[in-house]
Amino acid sequence: MSFISVKKLWKEYGSQVVLENLNLEVKEGEFCTLVGASGCGKSTFLKMLLGQETASRGELSLEGQQFPGEPDRNRGIVFQRYSVFPHLTVRENVLLGLELEQKPLLGKLFGKARRDALAQVDAMLEGVGLGHALNKWPHELSGGMQQRLAIAQSFIMKPRILLLDEPFGALDPGIRGDMHELILKLWRDTGTTIFMVTHDLHEGFYLGTRLLVFDKIRNDPQNPEAYGATISYDLPIGRTDPELYQTIESSVSETSRKLSA
C-alpha cells in the first residue's frame, strides 16, 4: 500500500478549476519536488496535504485512510517567509510546539519536562546551525537563519510529512547551497516524506527523488478558468535528459505566459 495515495483529485474555487484529475502514489520517505507556472495550484495542493483545504472531488488518503481534515503534528509546513513567531526568541519558537503538544491548555512546561524539552530544542538548534543564537529574536536573524529556524521548528515535531512552499525562494544563491545540504541531511536522518515547491528546476532536480511538474494541459482561451492544472510529468530523478529538461521549461513558461496574460 502507498503511504500517500491521490486518486482523481480535483480542486475548484467557484467556477475556477484549479487542479484537475491528479493521480499520484507516494512511498514513505520520498522527496517530491513540485514545479510549475505561478498560479497553477502547487500551494493549493500542499494545503490539501496539510488539511487546510479539502478536495472538491476525488480521494486523498494516508496509509489507506482518508487524509485528516485538520492540520496535526504529523504534518509540518515551511513557507518562503513568516513561518516563525516574531514575538518569541529562537529557542521559544522551537520549544512552543513541544509545549503545546504536551500542555495544550497552558502552553507551558515546567521542571524536568521543561528541561528535557529544552535539551531537545537546543540539540535541534545546534543541528541547524543556530546554537549561537538561542536567545535572539527572529528580526535579528538573516533570511537564511530565519529559514533554519522555521525548519528546526518543523523538525522538532518529527512530522511524517513535511511541506515546503518555496522555502529558499527569498535567499541568495550562496546561502541556498547551505540550505540544500541542511534539508538533505535532515531528510536522510529522519526519513520524513517531503513535498517541496520550487520555481527553480535545477533545485527541483538536485533535491528531489522525484520531480512532479504541475501544468495546464487543457486550455480554453475563451474561458481560462474552465480547466485546471494536472501532473504533466512525474519523473524519478536521475533518469532525465537535457531535451526533456528543455521541454519542461518551455511548457511551464508557456503556461506562465497564459496565466499572467
Ligand SMILES: Nc1ncnc2c1ncn2[C@@H]1O[C@H](COP(=O)(O)OP(=O)(O)OP(=O)(O)O)[C@@H](O)[C@H]1O
Ligand atoms: N482560498 C482561495 N479562494 C479562491 N481562489 C484561490 C484560493 N486559494 C488559491 N486560489 C486560486 O487558485 C489558483 C492557484 O493558486 P496557488 O497559490 O495554489 O498557485 P501556485 O501554483 O502555488 O502559485 P505560486 O507559484 O505563485 O505560489 C490561483 O488562481 C489562486 O488565485
